[in-house]
Amino acid sequence: MRYFFLLLSALICLFVIEPALAQRPATYTTNNKKAIKAYEASENYLVRRQWEQVISLLEDAVARDGDFLEARVRLATAYRALGNQQRAVAHLEAAANPKKGSPAPEALFALGEMYWQLGRYQEAQEKLQAYLATNPRQKPLLAAANDMIKGTEFAIEQTKNPLPFDPKPLPDQINKYVLQYFPVLTVDGRTLIFTRREGLSPAYDEDIMAANLGDAGQWGEPYSLSDAINTQTNEGTSTISADGRTIIFTSCQGRRSYGSCDLFISTRTGNTWSEPLNLGANVNTREWESQPALSADGRTLYFVSTRPGGKGGMDIWVSQRTDDGKWTESQNLGAPVNTRGDEISPFIHANGRTLYFSSNGHLGMGGYDLYMAEQQENSWQEPRNLGYPINTNKDQVSLFVSADGTQGYYAHEEKQGDRLVSSKLFTFQLPPEAQVKNRSSYVTGRVYDAQTKKPLGADVQLFNLENQQMEQQVGADSQTGMYYMVLTEGAPYALYVSHPGYLFKSLSFDFGQGNNPKPVQLDVYLDPVKSGMITRLSNIFFDTDKHEIKPMSETELQRVVNFLDQNPEVRIEIAGHTDDVGNASYNQQLSEKRARAVYQWLVNAGVSAQRLRAKGYGQSQPQLPNTSEENRRQNRRIEFKIL
Incomplete structure (x- = not known):
């Protein structure tokens, strides 16, 4: 939510500060000359964002006259900039409820916004309605106030009917670092990939870690994914294909890029990861690209970019991988997913049809909420808020959902005030309202030459027999013959395994609606x-x-x-x-x-x-x-x- 509220804070600053800088008001809400002098002296520090000096002068001003409303509002702005919400709220409450005279309209707006940020929805609604009653003329603030009132109404209704939500932290051997975040899993749920940072300061670099689930159901010790991927600079926010053999990650330093953070790809053969390659100009630009989400077969990429041509500041974009390994020119996902706000942290479920993401531009509980949208043919349904208490007044910024749609994974941040002190990985049982419409499982095994029994790097394709369309295509590992293919309920499927010089094998799976798919272990032997x-x-x-x-x-x-x-x-x-x-x-x-x-x-x-x-x-x-x-x-x- 910090992006949204900083935007509103900037609007407040424009509303309150710029008129004072350009032309001081004819009258203040105080006659105390020393208080006015301190207030006007704070302007020079304000433009340089020297908040401590601003606060020192303005605290002196309000000590001389507690009903100096202009000083109260400016003090709240300074305290918010320093992350001290408690002091900011105290000064706004004083400006919104003066002992004499009328409340400051800008204080009503800012206090309503802060109450919403703190989850005090009824109070937020009252202050915002009081602000609208002053007949404000600032169109951006007027629109924001109306949007927040809708948000408070939504949030109040949500809190009346909370969903079951009982998150549990992953074991200590996983949550062993100061920061661990953006968890993703392979389709069989046996390999966990996440980003870790061993300290809070930028001096500690980000690395991509992995952990394996043992046969007894216990997570093993995390390990660096690969020396080919992790460097002395930052690597993070990754996504992995269902078979665990293709990873796309974010790198912002140390590699040749097109500008800011770029997306890179690496593939695994046997146990060896390839040297990462930049995804190229059809995906990366001079702007910021990050937070990738790869479809199960590794052929569709969703990611976040700040490039021009979107609907808001940060939008979700999509690119397709062609048969020759190149990526198509990225397209903005557009409405109804993207808004004038920010959309971040996309995750495309293994079924390829359900998109989870975070946004501050849709109706929600305040700040960033988690949403889901189902794809129908070439369009997306209107996104749906996952509900309370999955979403709260705090920021919810990422979610991974298991193939069967029942288990969610996310990173929970611990803060002191606005200062991040740690983040840990949690898992929870998704309530039915937040689960995918079409659950997925997988078929896995190895492909062999039927006569020599040697592994084959075969091509594996999945076709939907109802619409005669290919839904997925993967390759078996050339060294091990291992393959993974996601199977999603909702249709009968044909699975084809082929290799040049061999007869193809066709397999049949009927996963019509209601046929809950189960994992299938199936080795395939191809005859020459x-x-x-x-x-x-x-x-x-x-x-x-x-x-x-x-x-x-x-x-x-x-x-x-x-x-x-x-x-x-x-x-x-x-x-x-x-x-x-x-x-x-x-x-x-x-x-x-x-x-x-x-x-x-x-x-x-x-x-x-x-x-x-x-x-x-x-x-x-x-x-x-x-x-x-x-x-x-x-x-x-x-x-x-x-x-």
Whole structure:
């Protein structure tokens, strides 16, 4: 909230101070000449922001006349600049409630704003309404007063119905530094990344730390993420892809940049992080870029920038990573997320559809509040305040939410007055009102050559079968074969694993709405492209006893077309299989019709009929005994075989 209230303080200074500097008022609220002399002498120190001298002179002035309202208001400004809210409030209360005469309008405004800052919402509302009753002419302050009154009304209602909120600090081995903040986790929740500073002064540099969750559920000791990333200067505010293999972080010194703080990227192969690279001119500018948030597959980046062209001082921007590894020109996220205020600390949930962020420009409890917005097609829904007491009158500036949407992580700052003394990492159970609409989990494992059993750095793609769109794309680690892919409820998915020279594997996951996804451990073995190799087409769908191909099968069929285009010498047999339910002759005919339907679709898509053969096997080649419905489902299938 400090940005918002400093802005209001600046407006107050413009309202109160500049007229005094340009042309002193004809009359003061005091006739005490020595008090007036002290007040006017404070002006020279005021313009140089020498607050101690300002306070010394003005305390003398109000000691001579306690109803010297101009001196009271200016004293409050000075005390606020030094972080002494208690003294600032005391002088504003005296100016807003003089023993004689009318209250100072500017004192009513400033006191209402400070009450709001302190969470004294009813009193804030009363003072701001009293300020409006003076018929002020300063449009910026008039607009700010009306906005704050709306905020107090919202806050009062929120406090009547508090959400369950019971935050717990992470263990001492994590919270071992003076400052630790901006926590993020990998999608499996087993690696925690955060920024730490070992002291309060700028002499202590920021580093990016990591900690691993052991099999017993205990966090291990934090360690420096990498010597390739951490230097003698500051590295901080990072984001990591779901698989923990791509990190983007902020660096403000020591690396070649475009101006102020820039964003850098590093990737991990095996256990080694690459030398960080600047994300380039499509992301970084001469202005300040920081607070990155990377989508689960590492292909969409949200971040904060002060560059021109936004809606406020700090806005959220977005860039996409193309197939060649370059980043597209950044676009302002626009309304309704960005406002004339500041939007900071974006976090895109693993589902890729829910954005959490902090803002002082939306209706809230005062200062920076946390919000969430859901993406629908190419637009964002109106952001929703996460509610009290997740949000309070204090600043809430960042939040990470687990893949299943139930657990939140954040940094809590401890202050003495306005002075930061420590920050620690906390976690809490998110109330249902603050949880994502679509929960996520993941499928993970390793990709191997089926014959040599050596790891493969395969390409892994996730397609939404309802809209036929690719939602994610990741690469398996070339050294270990390890991959992670996020699965989000709300649709049936096809997962494709491929590598040049190998048959692709297709997997099917039905995570329609209400199907709570669970973690899946699945190793994938790819067969080399050679005669006799068979792969199952897991995402070709027919209605019961029908042979017409359902539209959601087109993603799978197009993969077959792409495979044949990439391997022009290959000929394949399309094989249809059924379970043992019903007449064997009928099943034979059904399998032939289904194989023929796939054959015809491929021909219509441009594949030469000379490269295809369709054959039905009925119930004669079950993969599993037909002893259960699940086994029968596995036996009902379409395969293709290399001829």
